[in-house]
Amino acid sequence: MLLLSIDTSIRGCSVAVHENSTLLANYDLHTDRSSSSMLTTLMETAVKHAGFTLNDLDAIAVAKGPGSYTGLRVGVSSAKGLCYALDKPMIAINTLEAMALQLNAFYPGHLLCPMIDARRMEVYAAVLDAENNFVQQTQAIIMDEHSFQDLLLKHRIVFFGDGAVKCQQLLGTHPNAIFPKKESYPSAITIGELAAKAFQNEHFEDVATFEPYYLKDFMSPPPKKVSSLA
Template sequence: MALILNLETSTKNCSVSISQNGEQLVLCELTTDGYQHAERLHQFIQWAIEGCDYTLNDLDAVAVGKGPGSYTGLRIGVSAAKGICFALGIPLLSMNSLDILAHCEKKEDFDLIIPMTDARRKEVYTITFDANLDEITPTEAKILDENSFQEYADKKILFVGDGAEKAQEILSLPKAKFYSDVLPSAKMMGSAMEQKFQQKQFEDVAYFEPFYLKDFVAGK
């Protein structure tokens, strides 16, 4: 049974939770278009610790959503996770942020679950899972057009994430549903991170980096 601090900062949602034995104890998160991760993340970590009967020294591990997503958000989240792990001498866990999305609450059964986050213009970060959350296609940056995902036209599909809004505008898939108001959240991480902890699927704290997927391009 592990006490894990979960951090998710890959999108405009800055999210922190503490889970024990896979069950959420406390959650602090805020979604803003201004990306206030630098100002909010450590405050949320402090509030999360204060919200349960533990201290930082009681943590068994820190887990972080590794991306893909916002370059700045990922750097902030991963830096915080690595710093806490290094200071406390505890292991680091990570989870693909699209995989986190796939663990959202579902009101019905689907043949496929396709999480996607907005990557600007008509591009999204996406991955395809079957109903058991086994990966069918790898994580990719995909430019959407009317032919995208047509090979699954006969499947009952859930598109989830802020990228699902543009997918709904472009795609014609009669059996698809679109949950566009869902973002990756630390509240979705507890069970998967407990499993990774028990299997000792730890990252190298010194060398771990965010999963950016695309090269950074600076603008004026």
């Protein structure tokens, strides 16, 4: 089983190639903006350096969101294009679930709360246990001093991701709230690990109708006011 995985949930992009759950190649590009051309180059390079061609792939996996509206659209569109061109199945993985998989081995007995920055004091977040099961489902949360208080009474929670900065401002002094110093980003590596399991269970998406998990409607910035000389 050969999988190509893509994550464009936030800035930049990440791609990985797995063969039977073994990582063969991985490339990450951390820039403020990602583009379909940059992503295409990384995908082709990763597959080539793994010793295969795109035709050798058995499936394409993509982070479905939540995350950046533009980033998710680029990633899903690229995954769909490959699936159509190669006649391969597509697997979609929750971005936050894949983020939790990065840390669960390091925090046994803790709950994990991956966070992606939204706007103002809002974050996209979920809470998972050490076995990567959802304790609190993915949602958009406007952070305040009462957020997560019920869970924090009984559990130690690791808050991480680029949205955790907002959380730390409010909960940083709570004895059960943990904020790792090392930054964590969504990665195609854990997208591929979860996708390998999904492939075995034939959890494939309908390529024609699939849409990213935006979680909330896209809000464009307000138009600029143009002064009149009249």
